[in-house]
Amino acid sequence: MTERDGTPPDGSRRDALPDTEGRREPGEAPVDGVVLSEEQRRRRRSRSVAIAVVLGALCVLFYVVTIVKLGPAVLIRPL
Amino acid sequence: MTDVASRDYAITAEERPLDGPSYASVSDYLALLKPRVMSLVVFTALVGILRAPGEVHPVIAFTALLCIAIGAGASGALNMWWDADIDAVMSRTKRRPIPAGRVTPGEALAFGMTLSVGSVLVLGLLVNELAAALLAFTIFFYVVIYTMWLKRSTPQNIVIGGAAGAFPPMVGWAAASGAIGLESVLLFLIIFFWTPPHFWALSLYKADDYARAGVPMLPVVSGPDETRRQILLYTLLLVPLAMSPYFLGMAGLAYGVASGVAGAMMLALAVKVYRLREGAVAIKACKQLFGFSILYLFTLFAVLLVEALHLPSWLSGLGG
Missing domain, CATH: 1.20.120 (Four Helix Bundle (Hemerythrin (Met), subunit A))
Known part of the structure; x- marks a missing residue:
């Protein structure tokens, strides 16, 4: 049990955490301990969009550079 | 929410001054890149590319410039990661993302390392190896030689460390001509x-x-x-x-x-x-x-x- 495998430092597990809000029924799925605020959710979304844009741009860049490096000869091929 | 929960336990309390998941916005990550320094780097590297002998395809020139800019930004992020303690006590730097608590040191380190490796690899793969080697050395020089060693140990810090800021036109030149x-x-x-x-x-x-x-x-x-x-x-x-x-x-x-x-x-x-x-x-x-x-x-x-x-x-x- 370490911090790296997702277990909290005190050795407890997320699904063993007490239901502090008292809404959990026996047998019901465990409530996760981390709830994002609206601001955190909004910022995570903007980070995700930025990563998507960067990855898309990299794909375009690699495609264009490949065409440039291969040159017009890439179109000359036996059919 | 589970993904955030597992990430939450993958970093130590010392690394995480924030209470809970990251508050970092895209603009905070852009600030880590030191855009003003980056603009000077881009400008001088562009001069290096255009002054170099021979012809270089505009797409290759753009790619080289992009990699040099990202490499410079990565150096800035790693510099801010290492210098967060002194940035916090200087009026000029205390509002930077790490001392302000908007980005954790671990996030800045991961961001800087990813961009460093990525920029050097892409420059090497798409442009040429000499330019990539020079860019890698520039990042190493700025982060390890200047930031980690010289800055806190000698008044000659910015004299020797200034070499890091002087390399971009040489990297640009190497990208365009394959030589120095x-x-x-x-x-x-x-x-x-x-x-x-x-x-x-x-x-x-x-x-x-x-x-x-x-x-x-x-x-x-x-x-x-x-x-x-x-x-x-x-x-x-x-x-x-x-x-x-x-x-x-x-x-x-x-x-x-x-x-x-x-x-x-x-x-x-x-x-x-x-x-x-x-x-x-x-x-x-x-x-x-x-x-x-x-x-x-x-x-x-x-x-x-x-x-x-x-x-x-x-x-x-x-x-x-």
Whole structure:
């Protein structure tokens, strides 16, 4: 049990955490301990969009550079 | 929410000053890249690319410029990661994302390392290996040699560390030509000798900040008088060096005139800093030199850029 495998430092597990809000029924799925605020959710979304844009741009860049490096000869091929 | 929960436990409390998942916005990550420094790097690297002999495809030139910019930004992020403690006590830097608590040190480290490796790999794969090797060395020099070692240990920190900021035109040159030419070495030397008077002018009126942060800048260790003397000496070396591309036939008449006039103004301001040592006029002189030094370097490289673009022939062809 370490911090790296997702277990909290005190050795407890997320699904063993007490239901502090008292809404959990026996047998019901465990409530996760981390709830994002609206601001955190909004910022995570903007980070995700930025990563998507960067990855898309990299794909375009690699495609264009490949065409440039291969040159017009890439179109000359036996059919 | 589970993904955030597992990430939450993958970092230690010391690494995570924030209570809970990250509050970092996209603009915080952009701030880690030091965009103002990056813009100067892009500009000088572009001059290196355009001044290099031979033809380079615009897409390859753009790719090289992008990689150099990202590599410079990655260096900035790693610099902020390492220097977060001293950034927090300096007025100029305390609002940066890490000391302000918006980005955790671990996030900045991961961001900087990812971009460093990515920029070098892409430059090597899409442009050439020499440029990639130079970019890798530049990042290493700035982060390890300057930030981790020299900055906190010697008043010569920005003299030697200035080499990191001087490499971009050489990287650009190597990206375009696959070699290192004499002119690219001259461009390197111009930025190298420009850095000390530029930063020491700033440190003269920010000496208290540096002293509080424990950074051994020259005014803190040797005093303002010695700093003024060193500024003058480096400017005396810089001005003829900046004119040398014209006298060596590597630049045109426009560059010769611009470097002469701007150099004379730079020297005049350095003399003013040397002579005015007390009160508000002394601080004003330092601020003038700091501000003009940026304009000076910009002017030199802008004229080189114009000449490289073969704009008006009467401007570019008369000197060489």
